[in-house]
Amino acid sequence: AWDDGSFLVADAAEERLWRFDPDHTAWGERPWVALSEPGELPAPRALATGDVWTWFVADGRLLRARWDDLAARTDLTPADWPAGADAIVAMAAWRDEMVAVAGPTWVQAWTVTAEGNLRPAWRREGFTRVAGLALAGGQALISDAGENLVLLGGRTVPLLAPGPIATDGTWAVVWTGGQRGLVRLRVE
Numbered sequence: 597a598w599d600d601g602s603f604l605v606a607d608a609a610e611e612r613l614w615r616f617d618p619d620h621t622a623w624g625e626r627p628w629v630a631l632s633e634p635g636e637l638p639a640p641r642a643l644a645t646g647d648v649w650t651w652f653v654a655d656g657r658l659l660r661a662r663w664d665d666l667a668a669r670t671d672l673t674p675a676d677w678p679a680g681a682d683a684i685v686a687m688a689a690w691r692d693e694m695v696a697v698a699g700p701t702w703v704q705a706w707t708v709t710a711e712g713n714l715r716p717a718w719r720r721e722g723f724t725r726v727a728g729l730a731l732a733g734g735q736a737l738i739s740d741a742g743e744n745l746v747l748l749g750g751r752t753v754p755l756l757a758p759g760p761i762a763t764d765g766t767w768a769v770v771w772t773g774g775q776r777g778l779v780r781l782r783v784e
Contacts, residue, residue, distance in 0.1 A: 597650070601617070603615070606637060606642070606643045606652065606654075607637075607640070610634045611635045611637050611638050612632040612635070613663060613666060614628055614630055614631060615628070617629070631664070636667070639655045641654065644688050645689060646691050646692035646695075647691045649661070650662065653687060658695070658697070676716050678719075683700060685700055685726055686698040686726060688730050688731040690731035690733065693707060694731055694734065696729060698723075698738070699726065701722065701725075702721040702722075702726075703723070703738055704716075704719040705717040705719070705731070705736065717734075720736075720738075723740045723742065726739070726741075727739045727758055728761035730768065732768070737768050738761070739758035739759060739761045739770055746761065746770055746781065755779060757773045759772065767780050767781065767783060768780070
């Protein structure tokens with residue numbers, strides 16, 4: 597997940613969080629920095645960053661923490677947490693206002709209340725193979741590799757083999773494998 601100049605990476609093998617700084621890849625520099633001890637993030641499946649919070653799906657639960665204090669994480673797993681949460685394929689957050697997770701055939705989102713709790717926002721099913729998920733404001737951007745399309749809010753854009761997707765709220769970037777590499781789409 598992108599976090600203001602660097603990437604946060606959940607390591608399933610060591611069950612920990614890493615930061616990768618792309619500006620420090622020269623010989624002798626250390627672009628990878630461990631942010632937690634091994635075993636501190638059990639069975640991580642996905643992560644997303646908001647403004648302050650980092651959201652994790654780990655050990656089948658939805659957790660929220662500051663990346664610099666994983667020990668103080670909060671379990672916010674909602675009552676309507678989807679069955680098969682261990683099969684989550686993508687996760688996204690918009691600021692600290694909304695978080696969404698996707699399984700192979702569904703996407704579900706929650707808004708964050710002023711008290712920091714989660715309230716169900718929406719759920720959509722019927723995808724063939726979710727390959728990527730991003731949030732921009734209140735709308736979801738979903739790439740469905742099984743249907744060869746990207747959903748931008750209520751519109752669809754046909755693309756062969758769409759994969760991971762990211763957005764800054766104005767533009768969406770979708771990885772399409774060998775077709776065109778990265779494709780940029782305007783989010784309206």
